[in-house]
Amino acid sequence: MSAKRAERREDLRERLLAATTARIQAGGLKGLRARDVTADAGCALGALYNAFADLDDLIIQVNSATLKRLEASVAQVVAKGTDAGDTLKALALGYLSFARNNYALWRAIFEHRFADNVNAPQWQLAEHEALIDLIAVPLAKLRPDMNEQQLRIRSRTLFAAVHGIVAISLEGRFVGLPGPELEAEVGRFVDVLVAGLKQRP
Amino acid sequence: MSAKRAERREDLRERLLAATTARIQAGGLKGLRARDVTADAGCALGALYNAFADLDDLIIQVNSATLKRLEASVAQVVAKGTDAGDTLKALALGYLSFARNNYALWRAIFEHRFADNVNAPQWQLAEHEALIDLIAVPLAKLRPDMNEQQLRIRSRTLFAAVHGIVAISLEGRFVGLPGPELEAEVGRFVDVLVAGLKQRP
């Protein structure tokens, strides 16, 4: 049997993923070097190319895992779901919280660019959709008049808006708001949105 | 007199800026190479380092010019200013329009990262503030109850929200909305915000 080989292979993949995750979290995507990752994982430089197609492949896998963790972290909020407006607010604050606690990893998701001609893989789009669907649930309660297509588009827009606020603040592009201020501001922002959404045109 | 020297120097700077602008617009920040820029500007590679500190300096100047053009383009909208809600919507659509028509240049503003330890220069923060102030004007009409500090923070938040929607759509990260759809969606989004803002808590 070749179980031992498969096991070792899987073990190395996991060590490489763990090392890459730690490196990105510590130093961001830009400073990530194949040499550091393999050194941390305790293998030779070339071993990376047995376990993964290339460094890019490895990064994509880490981003995928981050996206899954993000979704899991944020999904807890929806489960409780009482008032739709409260749920939307909790989702936004959950997103902010995850982004803060996993800053460089979260950033890597959006920072990573596929080479020209290469589009994002199918499964990644599916993972994005899953995240968007979390927003669609409370939004549907708030606006039973919207059809499925409308809900999907609006959910995407709401996500993008909150993402924008979180991203620009955490990146410190403008004079960033101090910690608790940002939470409060995101909360108020969602309140305004919810109040506006309730006023059906 | 050394007027001729100063003139030639300024001429070269402008040719380099123009070439860099064109290159970024055509191929994005990532593909920008000092060799291409100097070739386009019709000078030797080394001449770049007489006219500018380094390639980064050149990029920063181009970004600064783009930011100024953006502000000028969007400021026209405020001047007309009738209804505050309409003005906010027009600002958002103006922003979208500029981003679309100057996609790679607009993107370069947010893509460019300063080296660690180096913060964004003072004048760039000031330019950002000027843009934010454009939003504060109609927002103040809509919400006379807010003080100056609140207006500034809310304006920043509204900007970030719209920026997020525009950025994620134009970058095509999620399945992007087709052209006119995005305009409509941004318009609806601002309507919701304005409706919500009118419901003072």
Place this chain on the structure above:
DNA sequence: TGTACATCAGTGAACGCGCGTTCACTGATGTAC
């Protein structure tokens, strides 16, 4: 106006470095009989 010297923009080949990827080699694991 003319001559001698100084300055400095402009040149482009060469430097230097970072770093992803390859590749010939080794040694361990697996298979056949």
Place this chain on the structure above:
DNA sequence: TGTACATCAGTGAACGCGCGTTCACTGATGTAC
């Protein structure tokens, strides 16, 4: 169970390339007298 051979993970030095930046040199512009 043991032996011979095959496979393949793992190694790390070397390759290759991209590309920003430097630097010794030249020629034009400016200054002094």
